[in-house]
Amino acid sequence: MSGSRAPTLNARQFSLVCASVLAAVLPHMSWLPLWLTALMLALLAGRWLQRQRDTRRIPTWIRLPLVVLFPLLVIVHYGNIFGREPGAALACAMIVLKLLETETRRDARAAVCFASFVLMSALLFNTDLSLTLLLLGALALLLATLRALDPRPADAPIAAWRPALLQELRAGAFALLAAMPLALCAFVFFPRLDAPLWRTPGDDIGRTGVGDSMAPGSIQQLLIDDSPAFRVGFDAAPPPRAQLYWRGPVLTDFDGTTWKRRDAGVARPNPDPGGATTTRYEVTLEPTDKPWLFALDLPLDAPADALRGNDMTLMRRRPVNELLRYRASSILHYRFGAKLNAAQRNAALALPDGFDPRSVELAQGWRRDLGNDDAIVRAALDLFHNAFFYTLSPPPLGRDSIDDFLISTRRGFCEHYAAAFVFLMRAAGIPARVVTGYLGGYFNAVGDYLIVRQSDAHAWAEIWLDGKGWTRIDPTASVSPQRIELGARAAAAGAGARWYQSDWIVGVRNQFDLINRGWNSIVVQFNALRQQSLLTPFGVDKADYATLIWALIGSSSVLLCLIALWVMRQPRRRLDPLDAAYDMLCRKLARAGAVRAPAEGPRDYAARAARHGSAQALLSDYVSLRYASAFPSGEAIAAFARAVRRMPAPRI
């Protein structure tokens, strides 16, 4: 567009472009592999320093190998180039590489354009309010960069960089602020898709959450993770905390180290309610990338679009990749699985060969000595209660993990107790299995909902007793009753709580979650279904695409017209006060019949208007004010204007 030789960026412009690129890749760093983050940061810093020193171009023999190397490294790391994670990693690498060849305004604009794309892609990994706000700030920076790229006069004074930067940032932020109304219109009315156009292949990002297997330490990762797992709104008053067992996958198969879920078929829709009251509630589950849904022990039926397994595990047909809201109802006092067939019984009694001989011996001793099931259960719980210690940082366990735990270390948390208890029960001939899920949650009284965090993850045991069916036993409770009453962190508090886990910070964080919940329910969960009901107040029952598009066009046109009118308003020309007074005089005389001809001077006009006595004097005043001096005094003009105003309207 401009001359043949494009202008190169000055140092300040280049720094801003670097800052934009940094802002674009920064939100990705939480999940990018460490080596890539380090490499990108080094490249960015190196290029910035080089460009500050001189404006030489980076030779092709340096750039080209890097351009080839980065995709190769990404492919080697991820195994392929498609999918959310490798794609975004590659985009991050490319935007940093783009800086190497950024010299002209055109390059810089392309870089900023691409940076905004990279920035937005961070939302594919996380849709938190805090991240969105962070990205909003980054967008202001990007716009500020674009503004700073606009050509400047050659003789423009060079302002200090800080106020100059602040001015650009303010302009960028203002542009975003001014864009809010139009953006909201577009957000609300832009038609959402009922079904995605394409699916993401292998979105195997390592999201944490309770899964369908339990190896030593797997829950430990969760117990220190405070991100929300799900939120629950109860229809009535919430049940007491000690009954909030959120049932997840049931793990039956044990190979000596890992507990795994066994596919158990689909359950009949209704277990026997047993006269207990039904609790109804709505769960908003954060994305887990796993099919499991969580419900209070014991769910009465599967939510829409989900199944209930024979082990009372709720699962969806496809993984939960986005925030999911479902209704469920449960009974807290229940009885199920009155009859156990042979296959189920064998599975719930199976022990791995050649593992943990001393634990097997212990349990078989109990069976021999005590005989009945209840006594064996009590013996096991007594053992935990008397000699075991609850901690979130247990000592490591060897190959025979159950033996090590029961006999030597005797320290651990829910996963150890559940696993050891189930093992002992099986060895004693009682069918048993591990249930994973969450326990408790924090009730937010302001928002009237319960938030369950990953740190509330829990594992307990279920044993089958003749006549009672599957019965929940929580061995952790006998070791540390606080775990049930207060939560894992409070239970472990004696073992060195950190300053950032102090009560008031937890309180503030829990209140902040209220805002997050509002964000989730208003913005993140907006979908085609809710959009369709949007126009119900305006008499449109179900808004289809055409209606939505008309609404979009209509509302944004109104907004744009308002802005356009405001921008295009013609500033009223301020008339010279003397001319204004003269105009008024002429108008008054015109009403009396003496219309001044366009080319008529004041003297000729005065001669014609002579019969209006005072008019002649005023006209000659005007002549002397206008022509006698170049700069008539303000008072004289004001006096003239006053006289004109006071002049009685001449009679016709």
Next chain:
Amino acid sequence: MRAAFARRWSDLLVLAERRLPALTRLKRPETLPAILNRHRIYVLPTRFGLVFSLMLLVMMIGALNYNNNPAVLLTCLLGAAAYQSVFQAFAAINGLELHALKAQPCSAGDTLQLSIIFHSGASARRGLRLRREKALAGDAEIVFDTGANETKAIKAELPTLRRGWQPVGRIRVFSEYPFGLFQVWSWLNPDFQALVYPRAEAHAPPLPQAGGEAQTRIQHSAGDDLATLRDYRPSDPRRHIAWKASARHNTLLVKEFEQQRGHETVLDWYALDGLDYEARIARIAAWVGRAEAAQTPYLIVLPHTRIGPALGAEHRHVCLRELALMPEVAT
């Protein structure tokens, strides 16, 4: 291919100008001051603006596909901010007033120093740019800012080729402020022509000696001392008309000066018989410069007028101006 396309395009423009008077209106020179308003401001997205909107579209489709509402929201926000920048761009040149143009005359072949005076109106403006319609090589675009209520003189250079009145031509005032996504522009075609003096002969011979044959032709024409008044003849210079005396006599009278011979140099058109038309002009222009440098009063004699004798910047200007405005003769 490209040339054919350019020709087709210019044909189209000619047609458009004939058919759409609104577009051609500004082809005619306009009197100053001229204020840019919405009737004459045009807007189109830049190439970067198109690329940017394409990327917004891609982001929007991606966000919709994953039903990722925060991404939809931010994309809408970025899109709205980008789109609304068109208003800022418009406001950047709306109300700008081209106040006047000034030019210091120069010799043909030199660069004319042009002063384009803008008045900014009530608001400060940033990132305004100027370019002449038929930009010659090296005729770069000019970027300038104005403060609120500021009158700003923009220095521009205009290459000159020939003597006489040189039109400035159409000036494109445009801006891509703030984000470079839209270009708003307007054409200014000020009714202004800059005077270009004739090119002085590079290696002119020395000044002719005072006196000589030329003086016989001008014995009664001009001088310092007023001798008599005589009746007006059509070829007399207007400056010599004695207005007051004429008013008393009802006929035009002309002052007749006594020539003070030998004091001034006469630069006579008719003494340069051997040269062709333009060469004579160049020779006299060169001599005017020499005479000024030597501080010798000089008189120029041209086919239609004679000026002087006198000395000084004003006299030089009058002489060079007469030379510059000599009619063109096809030889």
